[in-house]
Amino acid sequence: MGQAEAQTFKNLIAEFEVEHPNIQIKMEYKASLETALQAAIPAGKGPDLFIWAHDWIGKFAEGGLLKPIDQYVESDPNYLNNLLPIAREAMQYKGHYYGVPFAAETMALIYNKNMVPNPPKNFDEMKQIMEKYYAPDKGKYGIASPVDPYSISAWTQAFGGYYFDDKTETPGLNDSRTVEGFKFFFNQIWPYMAHTTDANTQVSIFTDGNAPFLVDGPWIISNIKDAGVNFGVEPLPPIVVNGTTYYPRPYAGVKLIYVTANAPDNKMQAIWTFLKWFSGSDNVAVTLALQNGYVPVLKSVENNTDITSDPVLSAYMKALEHAYLMPKSVKMAAVWGPVTDAITAIIGGKKSIEQALQDAQNEALKAINGG
Incomplete structure (x- = not known):
């Protein structure tokens, strides 16, 4: 403090x-x-x-x-x-x-009002705006966000998936809904981002006016104000898939x-x-x-x-x-490392999303069970 x-x-x-x-x-x-x-x-x-x-x-x-x-x-x-x-x-x-x-x-959508006068009402509108501004050869991107288990949790848990269930005290990294959430992030968000996991770089992309959106928490607001950005904040927009509405669920x-x-x-x-x-x-x-x-x-x-x-x-x-x-169980500590490793493996092209999450599930269970 x-x-x-x-x-x-x-x-x-x-x-x-x-x-x-x-x-x-x-x-x-x-x-x-x-x-x-x-x-x-x-x-x-x-x-x-x-x-x-x-x-x-x-x-x-x-x-x-x-x-x-x-x-x-x-x-x-x-x-x-x-x-x-x-x-x-x-x-x-x-x-x-x-x-x-x-x-x-928690996390929310921070947007540059000079680039986005009206915030998107749903993810389809948000994606159109990301596509409009994405020009990596000019140092411009559709969205910025820290890339770590906490920061991408909104998308990875959007379809009912979860890293860890506090009630059963078990990880759910290989749950089909968690896999769907990871696929959503890596297919719908990551392609419009600068491919770096450095959080400071991601924030700078937004504060320098090189992306219309930043997904981040209230702790970052003072940095954005200091940078002089004309910004607004909205809850992350709902995702509509085949007529069903899903809400991003950030930690x-x-x-x-x-x-x-x-x-x-x-x-x-x-x-x-x-x-x-x-x-x-x-x-x-x-x-x-x-x-x-x-x-x-x-x-x-x-x-x-x-x-x-x-x-x-x-x-x-x-x-x-x-x-x-955020889960309260002491067993949750066993999940962070495996999820971080899964993200790294997916980004590096070393594993498919399914394989990375199955391996992460196995590692988390091994740690929880004292293996």
Whole structure:
């Protein structure tokens, strides 16, 4: 978390303390957070709370480092009902709640308004625009995007496929729908891109005005603004195949405040008072959105004029509707490497898509099963 980002948190905490003078919150930085927490919490020296994305929830819960807060969360149905579904899903693991969500992030379509005055309503329109601008001999391309398992997940998971299913805790890389998604990316997107997997190069292609589209997350928006691009953001457009509509399903991450196993029982009511205030307050959500660019996860701010009048925030919030929550299981770690290897093999022409994904499935299963 950068200094400016952290200052917003400090200001909000100060507001909370004014409203709740009997509760004090101490916020501090910790280098190498995961290592520090895994050492401190078992020794009873760690914090009551910490901030990180939701994908740590599996390994931290399995390691006994978190404290369930079910009784507090479930005592207030209005709090839960006001969270977007993806945020409700992110805060729980194997039937227990271990923290509260306050923001999310996913991928969307960023477009250059000088090249694309009106964003495409579906993929066919998007493809026509990509074809129009694709001229690689002149350094021009139809679309730019980082090329890694996370960044292309929108397309590879569009037809019902998946890298990993959290419910069954199994990879689905050789599932026919995942294969279809990979074929879609490599047949319909990749041909219009610069053939490099360097993320900085891909972003530069867009910011330099050499592609009408960029597929990326809210974290890249400041770079685009700094480059002076006249841009807009929209959820990735639907794909219509033989009359059936499919929505791209990019991975999404949700920022949580976790409750550690160190949180004392006699402080839990105070802790919940803070957590509910921070994650359930419209004022906090809007402040984090406007000052830090965080995408809200509260239904109650979807129509807030500060959000609806910001095309970036509102677009990423809409994009969460079809996003695929990053798996929480510790076994998901076994998938990233094989998928990366599959992408490399496909791009290098060393394997067919089917073979690359079958090999990736085998490797992932081998790692999961301790092979």
